[in-house]
Structures are given as C-alpha cells and as structure tokens.
Amino acid sequence: MAELRAAVSGDSAQTPVVVAGGDRDSRFARRMIIVGATILSVVALVAVFAPLLSPWGETEIDPANTLVAPGGNHLLGTDGNGMDIWSRVLYAARLDLGIALAAVALAVVVGTLLGLVAGYFGGWLDDVLMRVVDIFQSFPTFILALAVAALLGNGTINLIITIAAVNAPAYARLVRAEVRSLRELPFVDAAITSGASPVGVLWRHLLPNSLTPVRVIAPLNCGWAMLTLAGLSFLGLGVSIPEAEWGAMISLGAADVVGGRWWTSVPPGLALFVCVLGFSLLGEGLQDRANAKRR
Amino acid sequence: MLSIENLSVTIRRPGRQVAALSGVTFAVRPGEVVGLVGESGGGKSMVARAIVGLLPGGSHATGRVLFGDSDVLRMDDAALAAHRGRGVAICFQNPRGALSPTRTIGKQLVDRLATHQDMSGDRAREAARELFEAVGIRSPQRRLDAYAHELSGGMAQRVMISLATGCAPDLLIADEPTTGLDVTLTREILRQFRHAADTDGRGVLLISHDLASIAEVCDRVVVLYAGTVVESGPAAQVLREPAHPYTRALLRSVPDVGGRPVVATPGAMPLLTEAPENCPFVARCAHADRTCSSRRPGTQPIPGGREWSLACFHPQTRPLDADLPSTSHTPDAGDAQPAAADPKPAVLEIEDAHVVYRSRFGSGGHHALRGVTLRLAPGETLGVVGESGCGKSTLAKLVMGLVAPTSGTVTVAGQALVKQPGRPRPRGRALRRARTRAQLVFQDPIGSLSPRRTVGDSIAEPLRAAGLSPAQREERVTAVLDRMELDRSILQRYPHELSGGQAQRIGIARALVGEPDLIVFDEPTSALDVTVQAQILDVIADVAADADRASVFISHDLATVRGFADRVVVLYLGRVVEEGPVDVVFDTPRHPYTRALLGSAPRLGGTAGADGEAVELVKDLEEADAATGCPLAARCPFVTDRCRSEQQELQSYGESRAACWRVPELPALIGRQAVTP
Structure with a gap:
C-alpha cells in the first residue's frame, strides 16, 4: 500500500486532476422532458383510441347497476347514473385535452399578435393595449374565468374562448417585452436599413425570434388551462353532464365520496393530476433547458 | 513565485x-x-x-x-x-459587471478587507480611502459611497484594481x-x-x-496559440523582432498610426480536441514545411536572448519591419483629392445637424451631435474617429435614417430618409428603395444577423425592397458571395453557426448586394480577433476602393482609419474638432484633442506616443455639459477663459481645419509642458 502511494505521488503531475460537473442540470431537464412527453403521449393515445379501450360508451347507462363498487362488469365501478367510470375517464381525455390545447393555441395566437403590435409600434397603441391587458390581469384568473364563462354561457367553443381570454394577456405581455428588447438589437436596424417594411420586420424578423419564451410557457399553460376547465366544470359553468369531463365527474361524484363511494371522484381526479403533471414536467424541463442554453 | x-x-x-x-x-x-x-x-x-x-x-x-x-x-x-x-x-x-450593483463600492471594498485582512470597520474604511488614492481616484471619500452604475468604465476598472490589490496579494x-x-x-x-x-x-x-x-x-510576454506557448521572452525584444511566425502575424495584423500597412494572415485558429502532434500554426504559416506538419516543435531558447524561447523549427530573425514594403503609405491618398473637387453631386450631405435624445423622464436630454456638417462625394472614403460617447454611432444612425435630426438636414443621394424640417420625405415603397441606397455594416457581426433566418435570407434582404425575382436575387447573392470569398454552402446556415469573421463578411455582402451609393462601416472590426480583423480590413479596403461608391468608416481606433480613408473627421462630445486629409491630420495634428489621441495610440517598436510631444488630457471627469465654449475645455491643459466662454468654429490651418483658436501657439505650449513636470 505504501509503495503504491509513493508510486502515485512520484508521478503526481501526470495524474489528471478531474473537475466534476458541468452538465448535471441539463441532464435533469432532459429527463423531465422525456417523462412529461411520455405521459402526454399516453394521454393523447388514450383520447384517440378511447372507443377501443372502453367497454362501455361515454354516456351509456347501466340502469341496474348504479353506484356499484369497482370490479366485475365495471372496472372502476359506476356513478349515481349507472355510467361506467373507467370508460368515462378515458373518454374525458378527449374533451379535456382538446379544450386545453385549443384554448392555449388561441391564447398564443391572439396574445402574440397583440404583443408584437404593441411592442413594435409603441406609443398610444401600446398604451391602450397594455391597459386592456392590465384590466384582464388585475382579476384573479379563476374569478375572471368564472365571470367570462357566466357571460358567454356553456358550450365547448365558449369554454375555449373563456380560457383563451384569461390566458392571452400573459402572452401579450411576454411577447411585447421580448419585442421591445429585440427591437434594440442591430439585426432589426439592419432589416430597416435594408428596406424592409414594418410588416416585413415584424413578420420575418421579430416574430420568429420572440417565440422562444412562448414555446417554453405554452406547455405549462396547458396544465393550468386544464385545471381551469375542470374547475369551471366542477362549479357547473363548464361542460355539462352527461358529457364526460374530469372536473364535471369529480363534481358529480362529490356527494357520493362523502358516503364512502370513493370511486366516483378519485379516478377522474387522478387522471387530471397525471395529465397536469405531464404538462408541468414538459414545461419545466423546457424552461430549464432554455435557461441552461442561455448560460 | x-x-x-x-x-x-x-x-x-x-x-x-x-x-x-x-x-x-x-x-x-x-x-x-x-x-x-x-x-x-x-x-x-x-x-x-x-x-x-x-x-x-x-x-x-x-x-x-x-x-x-x-x-x-x-x-x-x-x-x-x-x-x-x-x-x-x-x-x-x-x-462594472464584476461589482455588485446594489452595494456601494466602499462597502464592497471594506467587506473584503475585513474578511481577508481581519481589519476593523474604521480601519478598513481608512485603508479603502488610501487604496482609492493609490489608484488615482480623485475625491476618494465621495467615491466610496458611489454605486457601480455611477462609475465610468475607467473609474470602475480602477476600483477593481483597488479591490484586487486591497488584500495585498x-x-x-x-x-x-x-x-x-x-x-x-x-x-x-x-x-x-x-x-x-x-x-x-x-x-x-x-x-x-x-x-x-x-x-x-x-517585462516579459508569453504568446499563446491554440493552447500552446509559441513564444515567450523580454517584451521589447519580442515586440521588435518577434521570432515566431504567429507572433509576427499577430503584430502585423494590427494597424499602426504611423501608417504601416496591415498584412493579413489567412485562416483561423484551429479548435483542438486533443494535444497537437504537429505545430498548431502549420496551416497558416508561410514558412511551414514537412517537419512542421509531422512533429510538434519543442520549446528552445533563442541564442543571445535573455530568457527568450520559442517553439518553432524556423525562427525568424529579421526585425518585423524589414520584410515589409517600405512604409510610405497608400499612394491613392494623393489622387483622391481631385475626386473631391469633381462637380459630381454629393452622395451624403449633412448640414448643421443636431441630435438630442430626449430623456423619457423629466425635461433633460442627451445632446449627442452638436452641429455636424459633412459632404461626401462618390468614390470618397471618410474616416470618423473619436472615443466612446463622442457621437460616432449616432452619426451612423443619422446617416442611415434611423434617428431624425433635431435640427439641420441629412440627405443620402439627394433624398431624406427621415422626417426633418423643410424637406419632403418619400413614403412606402419609395422610402424603402431610398433606404437601400445607403447600407450599414455593424459592429456586432453576429448580432446584426437575424438569429432565426438563414444567411442567404439575410443577404437577400435589400433585394426584396428592390422587388427582384427570386432567381435574380439568387444570382446577385452568389455574385457577392464570390467577392467575399465565401462558399455557397454558407447560405443555408444560421448566424450562431458562423465565426465572427464569416459573419462580418456576410454583413458586408448584405451591404454590397444592392449596389448602394454609400456604405457606412460602424466599428466593423472591433469585435473581431486580431488576425481576423486584418482579413476583414483587407475586404473593406477593397470595397471602399470602388470608384462609384462613397464610404464612411467609423472607428475609435485611429490606426485602422489611416489605412484607407481619404479624409478624416475627429469627433469630440458631438462636435467635429478637426477635419482634413488623412495624412495631414495624422502627421501634423492641430487640435489638442487630436494630439492627445495620437499620443496615446500604441506604436510598434516600443516608442509609444509621439515622444514628448504628446498632450496629456485631464482624466476622468464627470461629463460636463459643454453647451457653451470649447467641449474640451474641462480636460484641456491649455485652457483659457476664452475657451470656456466662446464657441469654437472650425478654422483652416494649412490643409486641415480645427476648432481651436490656440492652434498657432500650441507647439510652443507643448514644449513648455514637456519641460515643467
């Protein structure tokens, strides 16, 4: 042992000194992205193939078996109307995922356009648009969603508009801030002196470069959108029974849970949880990766 | 140690x-x-x-x-x-980035002294004051309570030095x-x-x-190339007679105020993945042979040189200047003069332009340009020099129509690009076409390219405004690529994949592609590596020599301007303080500020500054508003009451013009200044 140590120290200058670290953060971010994307792919597949995976129809009633416990004909039992919980949880993925994605897409498009215009032209246009955004953002998100939903009434399209309206201001602000800092960079001056029109500068130069933060925020936002949707449905302002939607199912089963029939509300709750987790992991992962790149 | x-x-x-x-x-x-x-x-x-x-x-x-x-x-x-x-x-x-923005610099210094030197608070504060004095900070007591953002760049660097020396390392x-x-x-x-x-x-x-x-x-210098020491030795000797071809390339890439021509070395530093087996400079070296590419030269002492050693099989022994074509500078400086006298219409006309940046809060504003008048004929190259904050970049933006003059007029090829008093401005497509007549080459080559558009797209941008078809655009783009000696494959790449030198060639290609009447180069090489700078300067000299086009070359570095400008303008705090043919201004500067600039510029051969003739300016002032009187009054060693009260206009002194009434007395005054200390 002593000999060995002597041999090592004798040549110590040639023994490499290794400094650990360097990329642990980005590895962790990659794992988050992979897990999140996997969860979401599974949910998407379930939504697409719901008819094949469910033994019962979305609104099919088994009148003889209301509120039966999991097992037998009904994998996760039935609710008070005799509808199969397992089938409805699977079917609900369609509506939840669809509305959340559509609402965020709409919010991104509208918010980005407003932010681009406000950020680039500035002046009174900027002032007016941003004050409107301020008004929207001065209410607690969910209260605002309640108010808009109550105003517009039920229906899938109205829900999409409601959730988009609540989220669009954040994108407008984000893109506006990005455009305002990009506008000071030399490549924008280069485009202007090269004779590009204002629309050309906005569309070909500022838009593609201002979308980076949007790409990171949008997945996180999908999770929030889904929670908002479920919350509205829970309060009866969203999807109406008998259509399958997780929030509505939780609401419907709430009374039964008190009586010990947990299977009415817990499965849709878990589905919602897993789905939101998927979006969060994906979003956080993308955010960390973007930050790591910036460093 | x-x-x-x-x-x-x-x-x-x-x-x-x-x-x-x-x-x-x-x-x-x-x-x-x-x-x-x-x-x-x-x-x-x-x-x-x-x-x-x-x-x-x-x-x-x-x-x-x-x-x-x-x-x-x-x-x-x-x-x-x-x-x-x-x-x-x-x-x-x-x-400024290394100082914490939320604590006063005094606190940061005292903290450090307390931690490393175990000083008590009062003693540390006293020591901090002494440290500030030692690095030449005036009124140190007041500076201790300043925040990092309140310091000028030079002042901040002094604070850093006092922070670093404070613990007696x-x-x-x-x-x-x-x-x-x-x-x-x-x-x-x-x-x-x-x-x-x-x-x-x-x-x-x-x-x-x-x-x-x-x-x-x-005392000594160590030259690194691709992670290896290629030459090390006494500073004066290495500077005068560099023995390694890379050291020579490095020195020759830097223009010199004396007018020595720049010699560019092609290629770029390799990015090594493992320790090199051969000489890392072999691909760029004019003296390379088979030995160089098969073995890595060991570090050998140079006979006769004290501690002078080098890693090269072919040490060069001649002084640096010996193997250069003899100094006398560019012959075209002379024949450019008749061109200016030509009755051709001016490409660029600036008449008494002022630019004031209004402050967003309150009524104040920053007066960036104060009455600049310039005229530029086709084929002419104008150099604009000055230190940071003198209004160089504002001048570039003014020419390009990116800022509007607060008063005065600016026209490019007879057209106004921005709203200005008493002149119609084209609108819509006509304005966009007019804009493409003047093109700008930026200081930050990569930042001036849109990050998410391909290089090909960026180069073709000025052609869109001209309304050319895609086929015509492609033809023009490939033609200009050939002139920049770039491969076509680069068209599909994105800016972050480019080296600084490539990106600047792309920037010049974009400026050239629409065949403009005027190109403005705004510090085009200051963000580049030294040997790459020389390559880009070669390209720019070639472009600026085009007979039908005028160029403006803006730089903080006098030496680069001397290389290819016909006329030069010296700016100080938004005013032209001296103007004239480039050789006249450099060889016989008139204004005290021009003399100070030339005196501070590094020269090769160890003789820094114009021996004893240099004007030393007062350093580090809080910028005074020089609305009345000479802008240099607060820093000039020859200031009189008349300088402080009377605005200085450009007056002719020989072939050049300077805005200083004491020019005739200056040589005598400088002589006296050199004796007194």
Whole structure:
C-alpha cells in the first residue's frame, strides 16, 4: 500500500486532476422532458383510441347497476347514473385535452399578435393595449374565468374562448417585452436599413425570434388551462353532464365520496393530476433547458 | 513565485472534447509584469482560471501550477480559499459587471478587507480611502459611497484594481483590463499595473489580445496559440523582432498610426480536441514545411536572448519591419483629392445637424451631435474617429435614417430618409428603395444577423425592397458571395453557426448586394480577433476602393482609419474638432484633442506616443455639459477663459481645419509642458 502511494505521488503531475460537473442540470431537464412527453403521449393515445379501450360508451347507462363498487362488469365501478367510470375517464381525455390545447393555441395566437403590435409600434397603441391587458390581469384568473364563462354561457367553443381570454394577456405581455428588447438589437436596424417594411420586420424578423419564451410557457399553460376547465366544470359553468369531463365527474361524484363511494371522484381526479403533471414536467424541463442554453 | 509547469487541460463534456491547454510552461516572479497574449480560443482565460483554481466543470488537468511551494491544482477547499484573495487576485474584463450593483463600492471594498485582512470597520474604511488614492481616484471619500452604475468604465476598472490589490496579494491577474476603454484611458490603467509591480513587489499577469498595447508596461510576454506557448521572452525584444511566425502575424495584423500597412494572415485558429502532434500554426504559416506538419516543435531558447524561447523549427530573425514594403503609405491618398473637387453631386450631405435624445423622464436630454456638417462625394472614403460617447454611432444612425435630426438636414443621394424640417420625405415603397441606397455594416457581426433566418435570407434582404425575382436575387447573392470569398454552402446556415469573421463578411455582402451609393462601416472590426480583423480590413479596403461608391468608416481606433480613408473627421462630445486629409491630420495634428489621441495610440517598436510631444488630457471627469465654449475645455491643459466662454468654429490651418483658436501657439505650449513636470 505504501509503495503504491509513493508510486502515485512520484508521478503526481501526470495524474489528471478531474473537475466534476458541468452538465448535471441539463441532464435533469432532459429527463423531465422525456417523462412529461411520455405521459402526454399516453394521454393523447388514450383520447384517440378511447372507443377501443372502453367497454362501455361515454354516456351509456347501466340502469341496474348504479353506484356499484369497482370490479366485475365495471372496472372502476359506476356513478349515481349507472355510467361506467373507467370508460368515462378515458373518454374525458378527449374533451379535456382538446379544450386545453385549443384554448392555449388561441391564447398564443391572439396574445402574440397583440404583443408584437404593441411592442413594435409603441406609443398610444401600446398604451391602450397594455391597459386592456392590465384590466384582464388585475382579476384573479379563476374569478375572471368564472365571470367570462357566466357571460358567454356553456358550450365547448365558449369554454375555449373563456380560457383563451384569461390566458392571452400573459402572452401579450411576454411577447411585447421580448419585442421591445429585440427591437434594440442591430439585426432589426439592419432589416430597416435594408428596406424592409414594418410588416416585413415584424413578420420575418421579430416574430420568429420572440417565440422562444412562448414555446417554453405554452406547455405549462396547458396544465393550468386544464385545471381551469375542470374547475369551471366542477362549479357547473363548464361542460355539462352527461358529457364526460374530469372536473364535471369529480363534481358529480362529490356527494357520493362523502358516503364512502370513493370511486366516483378519485379516478377522474387522478387522471387530471397525471395529465397536469405531464404538462408541468414538459414545461419545466423546457424552461430549464432554455435557461441552461442561455448560460 | 508562480511557476506553471507543463500544464495541460482538456475539457470533456458529453458530445464534445476541447484541448484548451497543451503543455503550457511559464513563470511570474515578484515585481515582474508578464503579458499573456493571444487571440480568443488561445487559452489565456483558462490559464487564469487554473491559477485561481477555478477550472470549469469537466476539466481534466495534468502538470503543475506551483504557487510558492504548493500546487494549486491539488489544493483542498480551505487552502484554495486562503490562496484566493491573499495569494492571487483577479481584475475582470468587465469591471462594472464584476461589482455588485446594489452595494456601494466602499462597502464592497471594506467587506473584503475585513474578511481577508481581519481589519476593523474604521480601519478598513481608512485603508479603502488610501487604496482609492493609490489608484488615482480623485475625491476618494465621495467615491466610496458611489454605486457601480455611477462609475465610468475607467473609474470602475480602477476600483477593481483597488479591490484586487486591497488584500495585498502576491500575484495580481488582470484579464483584458482595458478592452472597451478609450485609448486615452488605456495607458493610464496599464500604468496602474506597472505601479503595483514596482512599488509593492507584486507579480502581475496581464492578459490581453493586443500585444502592442500592453508591451509598454510588460517585462516579459508569453504568446499563446491554440493552447500552446509559441513564444515567450523580454517584451521589447519580442515586440521588435518577434521570432515566431504567429507572433509576427499577430503584430502585423494590427494597424499602426504611423501608417504601416496591415498584412493579413489567412485562416483561423484551429479548435483542438486533443494535444497537437504537429505545430498548431502549420496551416497558416508561410514558412511551414514537412517537419512542421509531422512533429510538434519543442520549446528552445533563442541564442543571445535573455530568457527568450520559442517553439518553432524556423525562427525568424529579421526585425518585423524589414520584410515589409517600405512604409510610405497608400499612394491613392494623393489622387483622391481631385475626386473631391469633381462637380459630381454629393452622395451624403449633412448640414448643421443636431441630435438630442430626449430623456423619457423629466425635461433633460442627451445632446449627442452638436452641429455636424459633412459632404461626401462618390468614390470618397471618410474616416470618423473619436472615443466612446463622442457621437460616432449616432452619426451612423443619422446617416442611415434611423434617428431624425433635431435640427439641420441629412440627405443620402439627394433624398431624406427621415422626417426633418423643410424637406419632403418619400413614403412606402419609395422610402424603402431610398433606404437601400445607403447600407450599414455593424459592429456586432453576429448580432446584426437575424438569429432565426438563414444567411442567404439575410443577404437577400435589400433585394426584396428592390422587388427582384427570386432567381435574380439568387444570382446577385452568389455574385457577392464570390467577392467575399465565401462558399455557397454558407447560405443555408444560421448566424450562431458562423465565426465572427464569416459573419462580418456576410454583413458586408448584405451591404454590397444592392449596389448602394454609400456604405457606412460602424466599428466593423472591433469585435473581431486580431488576425481576423486584418482579413476583414483587407475586404473593406477593397470595397471602399470602388470608384462609384462613397464610404464612411467609423472607428475609435485611429490606426485602422489611416489605412484607407481619404479624409478624416475627429469627433469630440458631438462636435467635429478637426477635419482634413488623412495624412495631414495624422502627421501634423492641430487640435489638442487630436494630439492627445495620437499620443496615446500604441506604436510598434516600443516608442509609444509621439515622444514628448504628446498632450496629456485631464482624466476622468464627470461629463460636463459643454453647451457653451470649447467641449474640451474641462480636460484641456491649455485652457483659457476664452475657451470656456466662446464657441469654437472650425478654422483652416494649412490643409486641415480645427476648432481651436490656440492652434498657432500650441507647439510652443507643448514644449513648455514637456519641460515643467
């Protein structure tokens, strides 16, 4: 042992000194992205193939078996109307995922356009648009969603508009801030002196470069959108029974849970949880990766 | 004191490996200033990191970094903590960024003294005041209570030096301490390091990309290339008779105010993945033969040179200037004069233009340009020089129609590009076409390209406004690519995939493609590495020589302007203080400010400044508003009451014009100034 140590120290200058670290953060971010994307792919597949995976129809009633416990004909039992919980949880993925994605897409498009215009032209246009955004953002998100939903009434399209309206201001602000800092960079001056029109500068130069933060925020936002949707449905302002939607199912089963029939509300709750987790992991992962790149 | 022995650092990360240093050996003794010189990617910063024990994650290091008796590479955390601060201290390149923005600089200095020197609060404050005085900060008591953002760049660098020297380190490392500082300040800051070595016996390691500018204060220099030491030796000798072809290339790439032509070296520094088996410079070297490409030259002492050693099979022995075509500068400077007299319509006309940036809050504003009048004929090249804040960039923006004059007029090819009093401005497509008549080449080559558009797209941008078809555009783009000596495959790439030199060629290609009447070069080489700078200057000289086009070349560096401008304009605080044919202004400067600028510019051959003739300006003023009187009044050593009260207009003195009434008396005054101290 002593000999060995002597041999090592004798040549110590040639023994490499290794400094650990360097990329642990980005590895962790990659794992988050992979897990999140996997969860979401599974949910998407379930939504697409719901008819094949469910033994019962979305609104099919088994009148003889209301509120039966999991097992037998009904994998996760039935609710008070005799509808199969397992089938409805699977079917609900369609509506939840669809509305959340559509609402965020709409919010991104509208918010980005407003932010681009406000950020680039500035002046009174900027002032007016941003004050409107301020008004929207001065209410607690969910209260605002309640108010808009109550105003517009039920229906899938109205829900999409409601959730988009609540989220669009954040994108407008984000893109506006990005455009305002990009506008000071030399490549924008280069485009202007090269004779590009204002629309050309906005569309070909500022838009593609201002979308980076949007790409990171949008997945996180999908999770929030889904929670908002479920919350509205829970309060009866969203999807109406008998259509399958997780929030509505939780609401419907709430009374039964008190009586010990947990299977009415817990499965849709878990589905919602897993789905939101998927979006969060994906979003956080993308955010960390973007930050790591910036460093 | 510091002895680096055969230091190699390889950085291994998933997917890439970089041999940052390969067998670096050199030493720094107490009281000695050693310059560590090379271009980016050469390994300068990695050496500094190794000395303070801050190698990046994924590093594999072999060799020794001996500080006293202990090896920094193998120190434990406690030993490192003591080593940093008391053993070694660093001054960073960006001093304002290295100071905490939310605490006063006094507190930061006192904290450091209290931690490392165990001083009590009062004693530390007293010591801090003395440190500030030592680095030449006037009214130190008041400065202690300042925040980082309240300091000018030069002042912040002095604070950094006092922070670094405060704990009495044995070794002071300065990483590019003067990059971004004006020439008149650079020398002053460098002298502070010389002072630290002379008075306190510290060792100083001065890291820089610019050999000529630091050589004056260095005892010895070490030249790095691709992570290897190619040459090291006494500063004066290396500067005068560099023996390694790379050192020679480095020195020749830098233009000199004396008018010595720049010689560009093709190629770029290789990015090594493992320690090189051959000479790393072989691909760019004019003297390379088969030996160079098969074996790596060992480090050999040069006979006769004290501690002068070099790693090259073909040492060059002649003085640097010997193998150059004899000095006399560009012959076209003479024949450009008749061109100016031609009755051709001016490409650019600026009449008494003022630009005021209004402050968003309150009524104040920044008066960036104060009555500038310029006229530029086709084929002419105008150089614009001045220090930061003199209004150079505002002038570029004014010409390009990116800012509107507050008063006065600007026209390019007879058309106004922005709203200005009393002139119609084209609108819509006509305006867009008019804009393409003048093109700008930017200081930040990569930042001036849209990050998410391909290079091909960016170059073709001016052709869109002209309404050319895609086929026509492609034809023009490939033609201009050929002129820039770029391969067509580059068209599909994105800006982040380009090197600085490539990106600047793309920027010039974009400016040229629409065949404009005027090209403005706004500090086009200041963000580039030294040898790349020389290549780009070659390209620009070629473009500026086009007979049917006028060029404006803006630079803080007098020497680059001398290379190819016909006329030169010197700006100070938004005013033209001197104007004239380039050789006349450089050889017989009239205005005290021009004299000071020329005196501070580094010259090769060790004779810095115009021997004794240099005008020393008062340093570091809080910028006074020079609305009345001469803008230089607060800094000029020859100031009188008349200077303070009377606005100075440009007056003819021989072939050039200067805005100073004391010009005729100046030679005598300067003579007296040189005697008095």
